[in-house]
Amino acid sequence: VEWFLFMYYAKRLRTFSERYDCITVPDFFAERFDDKNGSLRIILVVIFLVFMVSYVSSQFVAGGKAFASSFGLAQNTGVMITAAIILLYTVLGGFLAVSLTDTIQAFFMIIALVFLPIIAIYDMGGWSIVMGELRMQDIGFVDPTALGFGAFIGFIGIGLGSPGNPHILSRYMSIDDPKQLKYAAVVGTVWNVMMAGGAILIGLVGRAYFPEVDMLPGSDTENLYPLLAQNQLHPVLFGIVIASIFAAIMSTADSQLLVAASSVVRDIYDKLIKKDxxxxxxxxxxxxxxxxxxxxxxxxIFGLVAQNIVFWLVLFAWAGLGASIGPTSILALYWKKTTKAGVIAGLLTGTIVTMIWYFVPVLKNNLYELIPAFTLSWLATWGVSKITQTPDKLEEHFEELTRE
Incomplete structure (x- = not known):
């Protein structure tokens, strides 16, 4: 998915955005489908706000937990400090500051995620010792086939959320030279594989090091990362790990806040309320x-209320944005017969199915909501587009742009 996005999807999105002077994701949809009454802009901004609040609140809670487990602060205090830090530099810096800080923060993240598991494995006596401990706990920890079908499909399908998350799409739209996308594809893919691999290793090593969840502060598995670092690393390296936690939190939350705010101001206030x-x-x-x-x-406020479900909040928000915007944006970029009505149907279907699936335990426990929501959103966009008409002018514009 990552390779497809950088090599094909991002280039076409960048071409469309430059031609029609699109700054936000709703800008792209509005220009692509000649959204004169603003219905697409409104629907997209509402979707952004619903899922972005969940996403950003989860980052605040993650920061609160990092403060609590690392420095002994009350978790609520940590949540508020995290929110204040992110607010301060997002408001003062803007998009350029966010882009620069995200680059610096990425280095902290990769260093911590790669070196912590290596050092921990060495200190525990080697890979065979770690594997032996995991086998004694549950053979499923070291057996890839132990994953259920639903879990396996869910893990594979998480990548489907990328083309629908606006804080990712805004980076594609803002790249200075589209020719650099092929280099970004290599760097981004390698970077993500290394970080994901490191995160999985940290989970496995952490399970071997802390066999019982009661050994973690508050019996909360989300405290594993900082506690493992605290037990295994020199204070200087431990500081880098803590910095990596806040780097991940801040680099995500600041981008989401900027994207959501710019969409509200540009797409609702500037383009609709004050359009003349x-x-x-x-x-x-x-x-x-x-x-x-x-x-x-x-x-x-939302984060202070829902403090114990950071992981699920992230997955919920990722699924909601990915399932609604992902299929519609792909079809909008690659199928000239896509219609405005089809996109609206896809946006609503992806959002509604995500919410229903998430809040029905029997569905949620068997399959990650992104998979069915993405699939049904795609079908809804395609199906409604087939029975509605695309204006000739839009088809001509599409063909002109895709020839470039």
Missing amino acids: EEIPQKTLVLYSRIVVVLLVIISL
């Missing part, structure tokens, strides 16, 4: 900062 007026750039920036503050407050 020239709004000064300073005013738009001010309003964007106000929206960021409001989103942080809402996400903070």
